[in-house]
Amino acid sequence: MKPEQTFFDDPALDRAFGVVMALAQEVWVLRDRVQAMEAQLAERGVLDSKKLSEEPASDERAAEREAFVANLMQQLVGEQQSKGMP
Amino acid sequence: MIDGRSFAAGQAFLLSVKAHWTRVIYPAVRAEYEKSNDSFQKNVLYRYFCWLERHLQRFKYSGRYGLQPYHAQDRARFEASLAEAEVELREEMAFPQYYTAIDIHQHPGGVWSDPIAGFVYERGARSTTPLAGTRHKDLHERLTAAALDGRPAPQRMLDMACGFGKSTRPFYEALPEAEVEAIDFSAPCLRLAAREAQRAGARKVHFRQRDAASTGYPDASFDLVTSTMLLHELPPKAVERALAESARLLKPGGRMVHLDFLPGESEFERLIHFGHSRRNNEPFMEPLARMDLPALLGRLGLRNVEIRPFEEADGALAPGYRYWRFPWALISAER
Numbered sequence: 001m002k003p004e005q006t007f008f009d010d011p012a013l014d015r016a017f018g019v020v021m022a023l024a025q026e027v028w029v030l031r032d033r034v035q036a037m038e039a040q041l042a043e044r045g046v047l048d049s050k051k052l053s054e055e056p057a058s059d060e061r062a063a064e065r066e067a068f069v070a071n072l073m074q075q076l077v078g079e080q081q082s083k084g085m086p
Numbered sequence: 087m088i089d090g091r092s093f094a095a096g097q098a099f100l101l102s103v104k105a106h107w108t109r110v111i112y113p114a115v116r117a118e119y120e121k122s123n124d125s126f127q128k129n130v131l132y133r134y135f136c137w138l139e140r141h142l143q144r145f146k147y148s149g150r151y152g153l154q155p156y157h158a159q160d161r162a163r164f165e166a167s168l169a170e171a172e173v174e175l176r177e178e179m180a181f182p183q184y185y186t187a188i189d190i191h192q193h194p195g196g197v198w199s200d201p202i203a204g205f206v207y208e209r210g211a212r213s214t215t216p217l218a219g220t221r222h223k224d225l226h227e228r229l230t231a232a233a234l235d236g237r238p239a240p241q242r243m244l245d246m247a248c249g250f251g252k253s254t255r256p257f258y259e260a261l262p263e264a265e266v267e268a269i270d271f272s273a274p275c276l277r278l279a280a281r282e283a284q285r286a287g288a289r290k291v292h293f294r295q296r297d298a299a300s301t302g303y304p305d306a307s308f309d310l311v312t313s314t315m316l317l318h319e320l321p322p323k324a325v326e327r328a329l330a331e332s333a334r335l336l337k338p339g340g341r342m343v344h345l346d347f348l349p350g351e352s353e354f355e356r357l358i359h360f361g362h363s364r365r366n367n368e369p370f371m372e373p374l375a376r377m378d379l380p381a382l383l384g385r386l387g388l389r390n391v392e393i394r395p396f397e398e399a400d401g402a403l404a405p406g407y408r409y410w411r412f413p414w415a416l417i418s419a420e421r
Contacts, residue, residue, distance in 0.1 A: 005364070007134075007137045008133055018141060021103075021145065022149070022150065025099050025150065025151065028095060028096070032091070033092065036091065
């Protein structure tokens with residue numbers, strides 16, 4: 001196959017923007033599915049849409065969120081996670 | 087596996103991005119062009135404009151929720167549904183090099199090599215013009231109206247490069263008594279066109295796998311010869327042959343009507359159109375724009391040669407229209 005056309009000085013930007021757009025598409029596909037699911041569950045009385053959308057009284061998922069953020073930010077540290085090559 | 091909801095959401099996302107590109111990014115690019123100096127190629131917004139034009143189309147056809155993988159997973163059902171189609175195909179159709187060298191529209195395998203290509207193309211064409219609103223009359227219906235307007239109804243007509251039959255349909259619906267011939271290179275597209283015509287109850291339309299440059303019909307066979315978005319897919323020599331063939335096939339007094347893209351003289355319009363040509367894998371838009379079509383049609387002995395802008399959607403030719411659009415042009419001549 002031929003190399004893809006490029007539009008920026010650094011082809012890394014062409015490719016990275018492709019990743020951004022692919023992720024954005026995934027976000028929309030997921031959001032669409034979640035909203036459709038909520039609508040179907042609410043229709044059957046399984047889910048209380050109003051309660052779901054309220055600001056939570058407590059920080060319900062703090063620990064999971066912190067683990068999520070820690071994993072994300074760990075990438076920036078630039079340290080090997082096992083004994084390895086320089 | 088791509089489920090139906092995810093496919094629809096993924097494609098709808100792309101279409102929304104394309105609509106934004108059409109209505110917001112394009113006018114902004116134009117405004118930056120108007121105040122720019124000669125370094126416009128380096129303009130950041132213009133580069134994103136180009137990137138999006140190229141890659142939204144790639145996502146549409148080949149991406150995670152692309153038309154090709156979505157249809158391919160249901161291949162057996164699509165192929166079986168074409169079994170009933172009555173169409174004249176050639177065993178050993180010899181395709182010209184320009185037809186097979188590049189996958190036009192970034193459609194993987196082109197519009198011809200995969201048995202399900204007609205379905206992929208048909209689905210893709212539904213979202214080619216993101217501005218098509220509720221008042222939108224389909225451009226094929228508009229072409230039909232323009233071709234038939236104020237003239238005696240044709241008894242026999244030919245639609246060149248009919249694809250999956252979208253351009254042919256409004257003709258056979260408007261002219262139920264006419265013999266309608268429709269030709270194309272693509273067997274998968276012809277099969278879908280024929281299946282749809284049969285389902286619509288059209289009895290006097292025939293789909294055949296033939297080259298517009300050399301159709302095999304006798305001289306003076308038709309009152310009307312049409313094509314829609316054919317010429318810009320052809321190198322200039324093939325354009326000349328297709329137009330000469332159109333002229334040969336017309337009865338005296340018959341008319342040819344070809345709908346295609348011809349940009350105006352403005353540098354910006356040409357930059358955008360010729361750039362689209364490259365980004366959408368359609369290399370012959372620029373050579374077509376540089377051809378002297380009136381002179382060519384004149385040499386073919388045709389009269390009442392007319393090339394005029396074509397209004398593909400309400401208001402598209404109004405002076406204040408700011409959105410991206412193709413430079414549609416109606417090319418007509420009489421024998």
